[in-house]
Amino acid sequence: MFTIVLALVLVLSSQTEAQLQVNFYRNTCPKAESIIRQEVQRAFFRDTGIAPGLVRMHFHDCFVRGCDGSILIKSTPGNSAEEDGPPNAGTLRGFEAIENAKARLEQECRGVVSCADILAYAARDSIVISGGLGWDVPAGRRDGRISRAAETIDIPAPFNNLDEATRAFTKKGLSSDDMVALLGAHTIGRSHCTSFSNRLYNFSPTNSQDPTLDPLYAIQLKQQCPRGPNGNVDPNAVVSMNISPTISENSYYVDVLKNRGLFTSDQTLTTSPDTLSEVRDYARNNIKWQVDFSEAMIKMSQVEVLTGNAGEIRLNCRVINP
Ligand code: HEM
Incomplete structure (x- = not known):
């Protein structure tokens, strides 16, 4: 059966x-x-x-x-x-x-x-x-x-550790390898300071900032994301993901190896031998990353899709059909 x-x-x-x-x-x-x-x-x-x-x-x-x-x-x-x-x-x-x-x-x-x-x-x-x-x-x-x-x-959330992030991907039928390749998307774009400010201020009872974050990078991020009089960072403040936020290349992995991953969920890729070795490969080989990223995107873009007669073709993307 x-x-x-x-x-x-x-x-x-x-x-x-x-x-x-x-x-x-x-x-x-x-x-x-x-x-x-x-x-x-x-x-x-x-x-x-x-x-x-x-x-x-x-x-x-x-x-x-x-x-x-x-x-x-x-x-x-x-x-x-x-x-x-x-x-x-x-x-x-x-x-x-x-x-x-x-x-x-x-x-x-x-x-x-x-x-x-x-x-x-x-x-x-x-x-x-x-x-x-x-x-x-x-x-x-x-x-x-x-x-x-x-x-x-x-x-998945930016404060996730490796297990938590991996579980979010496997729940969608994507592997840890897919996740490592997909995370390279963080080579482009920006983040709001609030998505990672926990790593800069009052991180833990023993460390005011995240010890896995490069201290020089932390200084730079604190300048870009200062705390206001109320002790909070400006909810509208943003930083670039890296120094070339409009170019899709493997610099994300180079950053992660330098402890310059912006989120805990980025830096956490160095915490297991398997993911660390993939990060090293991608940091060395841009073409390999580009190819694996494309394949992983094709896979991600097929997660739980509706086909045939399921669902509808919306006439206005922002509103379901009457
Ligand atoms: C563990 C998995 C992931 C986590 C925790 C995560 C978290 C985040 C967070 C917190 C931001 C900043 C949002 C903001 O504050 O404006 C962000 C931005 C971004 N993420 Fe991810 N992400 C993950 C995986 C991915 C994947 C798989 C992709 C695409 C394949 C992706 C693409 C992006 C892009 C392109 C941006 C920049 C967005 C912009 O500039 O508007 N992320 N991510």
Whole structure:
């Protein structure tokens, strides 16, 4: 009995994967990919922060109810949506680029291209525009109709240790190797000071700052994230992820080896021999990281996707269909 169930599960899960296809809109909306790319480019030239914003938004979408575009749904008076959950509130960037792409796609081919797919393409285009390697995006995702702030608990937190972070990924069918490769996304973008200020001030009863943080880097971060008269850092203050926050390359791993990982969850990669050796490999070999990152992104972008007749094709990415 168990063997039959297992065989069924394997067949079903391979079907779900097989249902996403590269060039999915080839016949139904041939300009879809180019329209999305143009909108990402337009947004990027106005604000380079859009690229990291879209990559992170895709990750946060996939970790809550799968890559179903649920992160794009706006809260309503009766429902606090994912965008207002603790990891997302006030820190997401790139909604406008998705909305602009969607508006053009609805003109071009109404009701065809899902918001979940737009986000997956936009994340790939964001990496490419930042100088990273591209990949073919398997598509055909459908949009979810549910978005709950409380479910953002599935998104790993910056204060996670290696076990906690790894568990968040394995829960989504992603391996520790995938996680190490994906975390290289922290080579682009920014962080609010509040996401890591616990490492700078009152860290523990014995250490005022995190001893695993390079002391010189800590001085710099404290200058960028000073405490106000009330003892708190400014909730709007931000710092760059590293010295080249618009370029997608392996510098993240070089930083981690120098104890300059911004979050506990970054620095924690040095705490096990396996993850440390991967960090060393990626720090030495940018191409290897680019290839592994692309593969891991393709895998992440297929987490718990809705396909076939499940869900819907939202007409407005920010609102579920009536
Ligand atoms: C253990 C896993 C992870 C944790 C704990 C984590 C945590 C964070 C935090 C706290 C920020 C700063 C947000 C802010 O304050 O504005 C951030 C930014 C970012 N994260 Fe992650 N992250 C993780 C994994 C990932 C993955 C897998 C990706 C993509 C594949 C990713 C992509 C990004 C990007 C691009 C930014 C910059 C966003 C921007 O500039 O707007 N992260 N992450």
